Amino acid sequence: MRRLAAAAGAGLLALAAPALAQPRETLTIGISQYPGTFHPNFEAMAAKSYVLGFARRPITAYDATWRLTCLACESLPTLENGGAVRETTPDGKPGIRVTYRLRADARWGDGRPVSAEDLRFAWEAGREPATGIGPADFYRSAYELIVEDQRTVTLRYDKVTFEYNSAGDFQPLPAHIERARWQADPRAYRNRTAYDTETTNPGLWSGPWRIAAVQPGAGVTLERNEAWAGPVPAFRRIQIRTIENTAAMEAQLLAGQVDMVAGELGLPLEQAAALERRTGSRFRFEYKPGLVYEHLGLRLDNPILSDRRVRQALLLAIDRGQIVQRLFDGRQPVADTGVNPLDVMHDPDALRWPHDPARAAALLDEAGWRPGPDGIRRNAVGERLSVELMTTAGNRGREAVLQVIQGMWRGAGVEARIRNEPPRVLFGETLSRRRFQGAVLYAWISAPENVPRTTLHSEEIPSEASNWSGQNYGGYRNPAMDALLEALPRELDRERRRALWSQFQRMFAEDLPELPLWFRADAHVWPRWLEGVRPTGHLNPSTLWAEEWRAR
Known part of the structure; x- marks a missing residue:
């Protein structure tokens, strides 16, 4: 496999005719994750979807x-x-x-x-x-x-x-x-798929560009696909650089080492907003609310987290409104379930879990967890109420959220042990093969009115027997939820389906198979000379229409 080569500038025309503007043949994009695989049908990872949007x-x-x-x-x-x-x-x-x-x-x-x-x-x-x-x-x-x-x-x-x-x-x-x-x-x-062993084979790609080189963990180079019969892309070359540390990503943007930061996998909202305040009109910023649901995924066969009272208490102990206000300037609505208020099937009357430390303490008492001498609760046999807490290493916003949650949980007598991993490890191995033990902060990105069967149905729990297919990483099992997830897509009448969606949201909010936090707004940062990028705010990335992007 060839190593990622530095892009060569296209300056010959400018040298021959100084009066003409130098054409932009390369667009360099910063993203915060590297794909765990390039195969379209393995691993539902946003980084892969973004990259493959150019090539398929x-x-x-x-x-x-x-x-x-x-x-x-x-x-x-x-x-x-x-x-x-x-x-x-x-x-x-x-x-x-x-x-x-x-x-x-x-x-x-x-x-x-x-x-x-x-x-x-x-x-x-x-x-x-x-x-x-x-x-x-x-x-x-x-x-x-x-x-x-x-x-x-x-x-x-x-x-x-x-x-x-x-x-x-x-x-x-x-x-x-x-x-x-x-x-x-x-x-x-x-x-053994060619997508990962021969990634630069042109025959794998059907989009406006094809993958021409990869540098594992660091970047992907795409070249114009000569077999593409659609509109000719403006850029001969797309360079995608993986910069897992968002502070380093911002530094590379300011230094001109990347032209843009992809909103789908870029700077946390609060970091982008601070950058906009500092840089004024140097870049174009767009904050796109969308069907992006930040939550804490839970390992439900962990004896601690299998108790619904404990899950409810953990959510009550988090002041999500304060976190959104302090860290995200109030721009991200608190989530009660995974159904976004932007979705037509959102039920505004779904059960809510406001910040309530007293109720959280009562639920933990009821579940048999009593305060210990160091403030951390213990059960009848002396086991500590301790939960491992994980997210994507290098994402400054998520790391800050975990630290705040850690402090809030400690106030409720819950010990949170933070252990973060690089995104390619967290998504490619830890989650997909169910190797986590506690709670993981990450996001689901969905399509409009998306029935979450693959994340909540008991048949979708990944296992070695199924070769790790499915996205029910937490291992949630609820026959009533299974039946509802099967009935929902079969109802073609919108209003009757709305009643089923309301039932789903009530069941989710009561059972809490995962802890909903907020719905994310993505911060897109573009150079002033780039036109035609249209953020979607949902599962399908903007790169699926990248042949429409133009430099002026």
Whole structure:
């Protein structure tokens, strides 16, 4: 694998004709995390989604107006236009068939057409449990894939959902490169995929750029994809630098070593706001509220955290309003559940847990945790009420939050032991393989009206048997929640679905499978000469439309 090379400037034109402005051929972007893998279907990590947004085009995505659109397909299939048709499944259940036709000009970087066979391979790999591709429920439901012709496939589902025409994470994989690797050993495929062993192979990439070089842990270089048939990107080269320490990221921005900081993975809001106050009009700043949910994920098979009274007490002991005001200038609304007030299904009447130290103490007393001589509570056998607390190392905002929570919990008699890890380790190993023991501060980024089955359903708990697919890292098990998560997507009537969403939010707020903190606003920092970047505020990153970016 080649090492990341420093970008060469494009100054020959300027030397030949001094009166002309020097063209900008390279855009250098700072992000705070490095992808744990470059395979599109393993590990749901924002850094990977951001980078691959330059190099791939999924079938469908939600745009900056939160509207579902086609990217790799010709048109969005609907019940109205006949692209989707209700039917009865072979075992007599209500089902639906949805037909996607790929764009005629879609090409992999080696010139091969993106074809129905690439979708068939992705579906076959996803259907095989040993592969460990998520979300598993999609592949269980899509019980048949029919190749209609070289560019057209029909998926048959064993249930009808309001998301029936969203392809989500189902996207083509280059069968001519990956199929043989997968067939050799489906369980070992995730460790031998060309996406990680031959990342610079042009045939892996179908977007406006292709990955040309990687420096593990430090950066990615993308070059213009000559096989791309869409609008010609303004930049010949995109350089992405991973700077896990946000103070160092700010320093590199000020020194001109990076042109912009990606809002999806950049500076904490309060750090960006302070930078804007200091630098005035040097950069463009945009603070984009979105479906980004900061929370404390909990290891629920930890005996301490398995007690709902303890979880409720831990949340009551955190003064989230004070943290938001002190650290985030009041710009981030406190969360009661994972459903954002910006989402149409948010219930403003959901149960709330305001800061209440007295009630927190009463719940801990009831759960059998009594104050010890050093102020830390102990149970009947003398065990300390101690919780390991983790987040992404180098993120100044999150590290500050943990220190504040540590102090607030100590006031309630709870010992918090902080142990942070680099993002690629925390997300690539610790969370995905359930190696944490206490609480982890991180964010879920969702699509509009996203049913959180993959994070809360008991079938989505990662395990060695499932090759670590699924995102229910905490191990939450609740049959009533499982039933609700299964019923929600099947309700096509919006108002009846709203009632189910309200039920979900009440159940979540009572049970607290994770501790909701606040909804994040992302701080995007751009150079004045960059135009066309449209933050989405949801799961699909702005880079999916990066061919529209222009330098003036």
